[in-house]
Amino acid sequence: MLDRLAAAIDRHFGGVGSATAVPRLTLVAVDQPIEPTDQLYDPMICFVADGTKRTTAGELRHVAHAGEMLFTTIDLPVTVELEKVPYRSAVVRLDSQALTELLVELHETGPATPPAVAGQVTAPMTPELVDAVTRYVQLLDTPDDIRPLAARIESEILYRLLRSSLAPILREWSLADSTTTRMREVTRWICARYTEPLSIDEIAAVARMSPASLHRHFKATTGMSPLKYQKHLRLQEARRLLVAGDASAAQIAQAVGYASATQFNREYRSTYGLPPGQDAARLRARLTHTPTAPTQRA
Known part of the structure; x- marks a missing residue:
């Protein structure tokens, strides 16, 4: 099944990483070793069809192999290394409204015990999820099908994710006042103001936390302190x-x-x-x- 996904990516990527006509879908294909790169990830899930990718954010490192997915929950500056090439992945940027609507439809709420906050997490892809992502990419084979089918397949992908090991953190991610959501709001706020002088008290006010609580949760999520995060952006x-x-x-x-x-x-x-x-x-x-x-x- 991973071969089908990798082949669909090969048919349609327009460079190393390229946006597509399918909403929120980017394709990545790299055949030769390349220099580690600094990138700013936004909330998204990377479905790895071939190769291996390592990301480093502050003190945190994550490795995603073929058949695994990497969920980035916040705006996060990372260093990306492709440890194994050829590398192929389909990247879907998360639609928070679509996820929330699906959770309401399924009558599901956040977990009784919230998961630990995390800026990134890896998990294996189920066969059903690989199939749904493959069909999402294959919409590019028949462009006339994108408008009537893309939203339906995207909803299926979200449903399959909610039946995967990522479900608890996805539910937590969708809640309006969860710690994960507050960290997402704070990182986005810093990204919009990274050239400005910022204080811990200002950032804590945005998070609606004490400075000590902000520091603890922020470092657990990003691998760095808020001001070091700002420095990395700069x-x-x-x-x-x-x-x-x-x-x-x-x-x-x-x-x-x-x-x-x-x-x-x-x-x-x-x-x-x-x-x-x-x-x-x-x-x-x-x-x-x-x-x-x-x-x-x-």
Whole structure:
């Protein structure tokens, strides 16, 4: 069954990672080893049909093999490494409204004992789920079927997920005031303001938690503290700007929110192992000799 899914991805991917005409569906295909990449994941589920992917967020690491799925519950800056290629995956961005409506229809609520908060979790795919995801991708074979059938198959995928080992965290994810939902709101709030000076008290107010409770739940979810999370967002964007443009390191430091170019250079080197200019030159050289790195939802 995984072969059918991988073959459907092969027929339709438009690059390393590409959006499709099917709502909320992205396809990823990589045949050669590539440089580990920094990416910002949003809430989504990655269904791995072939190969192996490792993600690192702060102190947390997750590995998803062929036949497994990786559920990202929040906006999360990660480093992605493809440990085994060829790599094929279908990535479905979660529709919270559709999930909530299905839970209401099924008369299901959150678990009696809430699961531990987690920014990412892996689980095996059932045969029924693999079949549903494959048919979702196969809609691209017959574009006229996308509009009448996509929502129905997406609903089936969500139903199959609610019958998988991911069910407790998915139910918790859908609740309006759960800890997981609060962490999702907080990470999204920081992402929208990462260039601004932020305080723990401000972030705790958004989470409707005490600073101590915020720190505990945030680190359990993301693998890092709220301010380190903000720093990762700044450095990821700075690295992207350095590789893509011709602005100076000092200009980019200011653009991503650093008041001190010296502090930016120090934190950049601590994270990536080289000063900004040298790291950008190395990455540009690699990009001219290796396949394009995965896009945001690899």
